[in-house]
Amino acid sequence: MVVLGGGTPLGRRVVASLRQKGDVDLAIGIEHQPFEDPAMNDGLEFLSWAPDHRPFAEYLLKEEIDTVIDCGLVADRGGAVTQSSGADVISAMYVGAAIADERSSVRSWVMASSSAFYPSESYMPLLQRESHSNHPRANDRGASIAEAEDYARSLAKRLPHVNVAIMRLQELAGGEYRGPLATLLARPLVPRILGFDPAIQLLHVDDAVGALSWAAGVELAGLYNVASAGMLRWSEAVEATGHRSIPILPVSVSLFEPLLERLEIPFVPASMFELLRYGLAIDIEKIAGAGWAPENDQLECLATLA
């Protein structure tokens, strides 16, 4: 098995988890280029995407890889937020093209996607299901993820012998990993938007690793939401961390964010404004039906932020 994004905190843990399993012959973390800190490069192999997917396809052939786990999409909450809008889909296309090579022995592709696919809006249901079909608007943070998922789905149709599992991971928390929501909750003074108390949900990094490893092990196919058990209101989450909350007016301050950051004044980042008004919780019934359940609940996720 290879783990793309093997240098990310999530990717590293997935590699470690796979290596502990007796039935996995080989688990390799792959990055596109070495990190500046040499210590970060231990246990990783480096494969350039340039000029195209062929170096990766050759690598898959040479090592007789049967499973690819792609953790590259969830470097941040939305994965795509910090990258250019096309980065996710181009990356997915390269992986797909390498898997589609007629000599490839890959039979399973597990894509770690993100719950950022779902919009945070007043008209959405309390718990969002995989069947939600409205694509995010083109400028939304989920647009790039939706495009990458579409590509993976189309590949699954074209190559029925390859099991493609798309795992929509909820906001990560736990260990050294803190997504943007967890980062906000970890502050001693947590901002809350005045007059709103949205439903939120986290995914313990151990559960994320467990779900991805399990999906690879059972050669799962299809689209699945992944979150730790339960959900909470924002006020409950803040209370559970033992931190204090501070009310923020329901007005976006995107222009002044750098200044507020510098002055250490609590604010809600523009990218999280809608999330803290309307919330985002996902339904994990489908993956539970397939045979996986989280080990942690929301309070255990929050315990890592106290």
Added chain:
Amino acid sequence: MTERKSPPEMARWGRASGSGREASFFMKAYRSWYRVEWEGLENVPKEGGALLVSNHAGLMPVDGGIIQYGIEEELGRTVYSLAHHGFWRFPFAGRFLNQIGAVVGHPQNAHRLLSEEDAFVVVFPEGEKGPVKPTTERYRLQRFGRGGFVETALRAGVPIVPIALMGTEDVTPTVGILKLGGYRYPITLNALLFGPLLGTVAHFPAKIRARVLPAVHFDEPPNQESYSKSLMMDSAEAIRGDLQQALDEMLERRESRWLG
């Protein structure tokens, strides 16, 4: 498979406990101001979920609260109301609605409450057309959309229980309509007399009667990919017809708007 852990205690739908201040204040008004009387409560299913449908009117409609708290008080069953998602865009409004047992009007929310939590869910098929109907149209049911509420019941495998409410369309009579930002808002007589804020809660003391009609059961299996559109539309029209007939009878029998 790993053993599933129980989620932590949480206010899943954001609802405050039944003894909350809002509930207690409303129940005082329910008994003393609106003097609510029920008939046909034996038609309410004893077990499982059910979709409760009724007539709708007013800027701050009391109809949802009357049915919700009335059924909970009389029968001890849990009832939620579906409300327009637009309320959740305003600070405090959505949170307040959650606390009193309203949820965003989305088919998935209704489905979850009906089929997974065996709750009752109140829905007003007249939708936005209800609150803006003028006084001349009081107790004249507007169109029931495309029968989406029937599909919700079919999908969840629960019956529909029609409830005719008399008096609720007199507590905040609509005398005009304000068009703003693509929406239509009712201007009530209460708002003209008491101002826009006080007018939303200063209701006229109309006597309220609620009549529960026999539950409508369906033979279709739940959770199908799709349901016959004609079945949905025909059932919606039949339910609308039954409700209208009940309202006409109640209106004819009513001697006084204030005393019932």
